[in-house]
Amino acid sequence: DWTSEQxxxxxxxxxxxxxxxxxxxxxxxxxxxxxxxxxxxHQAIGxxxxxxxxxxxxxxxxxxxTVLDSYKHMGLNVKGVDSKNRFYDALAGIxxxxxxxxxxxxxxxxxxxxxxxxxxxxKWLAQGxxxxxxxxxxxxxxxxxxxxxxxxVGGLPDFMKLKVVEPLKTLFKDxxxxxxxxxxxxxTILGRHPFPGPGLAIRILSxxxxxxxxxxxxxxxxxxxxxxxxxxxxxxxQAGAILTPVQSVGVMGDERTYEHVVALxxxxxxxxxxxxxxxxxxxxLADVSNEIINKVKGVxxxxxxxxxxxxxxxxxx
Ligand code: XMP
Numbered sequence: 560d561w562t563s564e565q566x567x568x569x570x571x572x573x574x575x576x577x578x579x580x581x582x583x584x585x586x587x588x589x590x591x592x593x594x595x596x597x598x599x600x601h602q603a604i605g606x607x608x609x610x611x612x613x614x615x616x617x618x619x620x621x622x623x624x625t626v627l628d629s630y631k632h633m634g635l636n637v638k639g640v641d642s643k644n645r646f647y648d649a650l651a652g653i654x655x656x657x658x659x660x661x662x663x664x665x666x667x668x669x670x671x672x673x674x675x676x677x678x679x680x681x682k683w684l685a686q687g688x689x690x691x692x693x694x695x696x697x698x699x700x701x702x703x704x705x706x707x708x709x710x711x712v713g714g715l716p717d718f719m720k721l722k723v724v725e726p727l728k729t730l731f732k733d734x735x736x737x738x739x740x741x742x743x744x745x746x747t748i749l750g751r752h753p754f755p756g757p758g759l760a761i762r763i764l765s766x767x768x769x770x771x772x773x774x775x776x777x778x779x780x781x782x783x784x785x786x787x788x789x790x791x792x793x794x795x796x797q798a799g800a801i802l803t804p805v806q807s808v809g810v811m812g813d814e815r816t817y818e819h820v821v822a823l824x825x826x827x828x829x830x831x832x833x834x835x836x837x838x839x840x841x842x843x844l845a846d847v848s849n850e851i852i853n854k855v856k857g858v859x860x861x862x863x864x865x866x867x868x869x870x871x872x873x874x875x876x
Contacts (some may be wrong), residue, residue, distance in 0.1 A: 574603035585685040592687035616643030617758030620776035656876035675718035798825035807861035
């Protein structure tokens, strides 16, 4: 029978044999997979693992600082790279969802390549690929697909010429979580909802600006922290907010307002392939809606998405 202890023991031994005294570079995302992959490789080769965590300006509120901090506490050799403006510049004026994904993928590769170049004599690229990613590698969505599409655009970035190591390639998500638990990775990382690589960019249904990101971060933060406070967070597979380009009329005192409509989305799912909308309690939705409208400037209406997948996808774009 498979146990996480045996898996860790065998994998650490394999990694030590495979990698020896070489240096390895790995991109951390804040998600479960890259974090567990990092801790496993760190267990095997310690400081020869160089982790890079990129702030693309599209993460949740305070996420970059909080997660970077927990990585440092875990003893990882990690460099946080603030590249917000490079991403915002590349996204300026783009509304098409696939063009957003392409721009984000391209800038990520540029930033990562710049950083990898600063690690002298690095030999390996580590990735947190898990078994379902291997099966789904034909999908147009997802960071690995983004990287693959660049194979054809001539000149590979240098880091992609590195040898690849993917220690989680045979595992399913629940096994990855078990390995993470055995490695004593924080529950705030292991229990985290899935979050798309392109981040909040694909939850802003129009062109992305730093101002819109700031509005959406506040809305999302109110929604997610209330889910956590009420214990509903763990009952939901994934939750988030969408900033729609629709503006609607409202009243505030004697004034009429004309501001954004935001949508809240929360779903239950096993694997993200199909999903049902979460039956969150009315009282909870009422509280979250009030708090958003009272606190977030630029938003005067909140709606809740009651569509299941299929046909509606989890993300709106
Ligand atoms: P959909 O919207 O297709 O999403 O129902 C299914 C799952 O995939 C995530 N998702 C992405 N993840 N890059 C990613 O890394 C992407 O471009 C992307 N698009 C969607 C989504 O958050 C959900 O968990």
